[in-house]
Each structure stands twice: as structure tokens, then as C-alpha cells.
Amino acid sequence: MYYSKTVTDYFNNPRNVGEIADADGIGIVGNSKCGDIMKIYLKIKNNIITDVKFKTYGCAAAIATSSMATEMIKGKDISEATKITNKIIINKLGGLPDNKIHCSCLAEQAIRAAVKDYVNKTKK
Numbered sequence: 001m002y003y004s005k006t007v008t009d010y011f012n013n014p015r016n017v018g019e020i021a022d023a024d025g026i027g028i029v030g031n032s033k034c035g036d037i038m039k040i041y042l043k044i045k046n047n048i049i050t051d052v053k054f055k056t057y058g059c060a061a062a063i064a065t066s067s068m069a070t071e072m073i074k075g076k077d078i079s080e081a082t083k084i085t086n087k088i089i090i091n092k093l094g095g096l097p098d099n100k101i102h103c104s105c106l107a108e109q110a111i112r113a114a115v116k117d118y119v120n121k122t123k124k
């Protein structure tokens with residue numbers, strides 16, 4: 001299977017792996033196609049994502065896309081972060097094989113879930 005140089009780099013050296021103990025928003029999503037899971041932790045101040053960590057129990061494409069997505073949302077406003085789509089992430093990574101496109105949905109969905117969690121918590 002062909003992976004771009006960037007995908008291979010982000011898989012071998014994933015950025016922002018880990019957990020945030022006092023996260024302001026947590027998103028956990030599963031991939032309906034393969035059962036793999038991504039968990040994302042956000043620290044948010046004044047609606048800006050100040051820190052982000054992730055854990056992905058999935059394939060190389062899932063780890064690379066999760067890793068790239070965390071870099072893309074760090075420092076962004078939460079409304080901007082939720083506009084990031086799997087297509088934007090794939091483009092940044094130099095593409096993905098067709099049968100791996102579904103793997104890139106984890107990051108997009110997990111970011112939205114984590115922001116939703118934050119919004120719900122702050123409403124209370």
C-alpha cells in the first residue's frame with residue numbers, strides 16, 4: 001500500500017500523543033467500518049484551543065490523520081476547529097489510498113465531539 005512521505009512521517013513520529021488529565025473537552029469516536037477508536041483531549045481558554053493530545057487505536061492512516069489534525073487545531077478558535085474536514089486533513093498529508101479514506105473521519109469527528117463536550121460542560 002502506498003502512503004505519502006508525510007503520512008509515513010506523521011505515523012512514525014506522531015505529534016501530540018497522550019492525554020490531558022484536566023481536559024476541558026474530550027471526544028471519543030469509533031469508526032463504524034473497522035471498529036477503531038480515537039480519543040482527543042482539548043484544553044480551551046476563551047474559546048481558543050491552547051493544548052491538544054490524542055490517542056488512536058487504529059491503523060497508520062488513522063494515527064497520521066489524527067496527528068495532523070491535532071497540529072492543525074492547536075491555537076485555533078473552537079468554531080474554526082470544527083470546520084476542519086477529513087478532506088482538508090488528507091490534502092495536508094499529501095493524500096491517502098482510497099481504501100483508507102474512512103480512517104481520516106475519526107479525527108474530524110473526534111474534534112467535533114470534544115468541542116461539543118466542552119460547550120455542554122460550560123453551559124452548566
Ligand code: FES
Pocket residue numbers: 031034035036058059060061062100102103106
Ligand atoms: Fe480502522 Fe484505519 S482501518 S481506522
